[in-house]
Amino acid sequence: MTLYIRFAEEIGRILDQLETEGTIPTGLSRRAVSIEPPRDPSHGDLSTNAAMVLAKPAGSNPRALAQAIAPKLEQVAGVTAVEIAGPGFINMRLAPDVWRGELAEILGSGGDYGRSTAGNGHRVNVEYVSANPTGPMHMGHCRGAVVGDALASLLAFVGHPVTREYYVNDAGAQVQTLGRSAHLRYREALGEDIGEIPEGFYPGDYLKPVGAALAAEFGTQYATAPESEWLDLFREKAVAAMMDMIRADLALLGIHHDIFASEAGVQKAGKVDAAFADLTAKGLLYQGVLEPPKGELPDDWEPTEMTLFRATEFGDDQDRPVRKSDGGLTYFGTDLAYHAQKAAEADELIDIWGADHAGTVKRIQAAVQALTGGKRFDVKLVQMVKLLRNGEPVKMSKRSGQFVTLADVVNEVGRDVVRFTMLTRKADAQMDFDFAKVVEASKDNPVFYVQYAHARVRSVQRKAKGEMGLEAAGADLSRLDDEEWGLVKLAAQFPRIVEQAAGTREPHRIAFYLYDLAAAFHALWNRGNDRPDRRFLVQDDPDTTQARLSLAEGIGQILRNGLSIMGVAAAEEM
16 A cells, blocks of 8 residues: 555544544545645645645634644654644654655555556546548647557556547548549559549558559459449548558557447447437437528528537537438537447546547537436547757658658657657647657756666666675665655655546646656766765665665656556666
């Protein structure tokens, strides 16, 4: 049991006692009660806001409630002092043995340190990437892919059964265009001069192998045949080829989905009709006319009757069409049925979308609420990435015809650099990705700084074993000084950071924490630059060296655990 969990349980036990004694009423919500380090380390090791958040519902005042809690905290094993600060915060100081025990817990738990059951088996479906199957992945897809994959790993780490899902948009106009574009490349592979790719078709060279494969399979059978004979076939073949390419691109990032759900499959399986029947039974679909667009009306605008979903009953600003006036499905109509399909196998849904889809969030949230009876559904918006090289915009890829491909970027700077960098900003914040900066060996580059910390841990371990025959096992941890214990205290926050990041669905918090931990480790390392006795390896003091090896291994373990959640390998040397 990690430190913060243990003390959270102690606070819970004390609050139970206060209920029994009649000091506070029973049944108060304790959701907002927290245990965390004080902002100022001089105030102690741990702080709780229990008195602050419970006083008002308990009919008390924070300081009076803190005075009831504090004496009981003083009796908790490992607590050496309790102080009430300000209006009612309670600060605790802990005995050195507590921190020795936590370092031993880190070393003993290894890769499981920070793992928890907080998710309590609550099933989460995370849908991410879901790029149209019309070409290779580009860097706009990359950021959402990494955020979604890291979030899925984070949720699994805290005890959620997680399904990683990709929605294949294989129905509609864009894949029809893909089929026609593939037919052009097919004719080209047969030796025809197709000239310039027509406007509106997909121009990238990536369709040339598709055309060649179609030519090898069908010969000249469809070269001059009417479109009705080949369009569906070529569309299916092209989509399959594009999905193979997309899977290969994602594999470069170490990303693998559990499910690839087909939009056409959702329609074919009758999921749309089932969802519409459900909404109709609930009185949430009706035939109606949308209000005219705001501002000056287009000359060709005229009111038309469509099948509408009562999205306004669930917080949207207008009702939304699910069928057009000609009876055809809107994209939203299929999308809501797809979300109902996902929700049937999950307790919670999370979608990772590009920020350009922000305008559709309310309507799909309204639909999910209506179809699932209020299951939790989050949409995480991810901003685009601006690609730079030494501050200058990067030109588009010739292969794609339109954009810089994900494969180009990963092949140049490496998977770990790309993944870590994508998590160094909040997902909804703009990001610059400068090819020169992300490989720079400096403190200003978080990827390098964290990786260098782990490489230093491995380096000191190799030297200690090779030069002194020492390893961390069996160390006398009392040899560590106050500054070194300060690093242990920061390391001990890892489980708390993990649970907070999982609770807020924000994997970038792991990257921020690892940078802070790496900075503290480097600072401790650098104190030995001028004083040999402050180094991790002290040749004439094997006992201190062994204790510091234990500290280094503990920090290395936290770095590995955090990087593993992010899908980044820890550097063994640099």
